[in-house]
Amino acid sequence: MEFEPKIVAFLCNWCSYTGADLAGTSRMKYPANIKIIRIMCSGRIGPTFVLKAFREGADGVMICGCHPGDCHYHEGNYKCLRRYKLIQKYIQQMGIEQDRLRLSWISASEGKQFAELAQSMTEVIRELGPCDIKSVMETFA
């Protein structure tokens, strides 16, 4: 059976989720591999969310927020950016490929960009293959 990537996408309520919604209402096509979780702000994304997603079997994790300067809460997306850089460094140390975690800015009008992003992320993860965190952790106990 061909490998179908499981990608968890955390989308901020104000820009990116609306952007993804626009992609849908505009009937743009993008892979069904992206599982969207709406959160109020990208600044709400703690490292726990990302690590748990990997631990529970995600092959890739996407975080989308408002463009810099456009955050509904002024600077939540900057906090997200700082955490993202730190998590990137950490997951690399843990042997997880950096490409499995991606941060992108998607505004409410960027439905097309969202569909393209979903497409390219799915291709990248398909290329990388399954992430074996879940199986490694299961052999643990």
Added chain:
Amino acid sequence: MSEQNKPKLKLAVYWGAACGGCCVSVLDVHEKLFDVVAAADLVFWPIALDIKYKDVEAMPDGHIDVTLFNGSVRNSENHHMAKLLRDKTKILVAYGSCSHMGGIPGLGNFSSRKEIFNRVYHDTETTVNPERIEPKEKYSVAEGELSLPEFYNDVRTLDQVVDVDYYLPGCPPQTERLVEVFMAIVTGAELPPTGSVIGALEKSQCDECERKKTDNKLIKEFKRPWEIIDDGETCFLEQGVICMGPATRGGCGYRCINGNAPCKGCYGPPADAPDPGAKMMSAIGTMIDSNDEAEIEKIVDGIVDPAGTFYRYSLPKAIIRRKLTTIKEN
């Protein structure tokens, strides 16, 4: 007379993969040891008493009232003793960081068994081993078969192999906390629900730390402790030094901070933050004082070893409990 006939508590202390510091912290009760032995018989304690494993095996189930198990589970011997002591003990306490969260031996989860063996038996600069001899679990000699415990690929915490009643954290736990807990058991005080962390506070270090701190910490550059001249009174994080205070339980008496060293996190995460590293990354993300991507990268680069720093005592208990690529070699 009746006082003397009162049945004493049976107490055991055992070490798994540990340095021995936890056992020493038990010895650090000093003259209170007389109170301890007045109330309890030590039935098993490898560091101090010559009682063999077979003697423990001969005990009926539930014979021991309290076992302080320190050390993580690195090999099959630790694993066997954890299971044995669980059967023989009424209250099993994970004593110290190693049995609580993996501790320093838990950093072994950054490597696989194969990598560790290669380093130890072949690659170290002082090793001469042309025949590439490695320890075997079984070896036959004329007198019979010799055996060694199996060295596991993973380091485990005590509660990853058996049920644990209480956790008493610390590297090592503060002896005063042990005495408090012990006296509570002896006097028959009501014990907290099983699974509780005892001998530590619910809140983080920062809640009670006496160093001067502002609510809005801003860090432009991370520094190693030796790179600053500590003023002795300002929050370490505000001086740019990583201090695990925000992601660590209080209750240790702030000995490191009082000794002008930042917190390393041995007491484990507070109740509301199960993963100390994730909590710490989250907290530090807020403190980095830049909105410019390139500058943020530069600041983050100042944290030399995030995984090792944030999970120094807790890697086997973390959400991602070991490094991934290494397991494929097995």
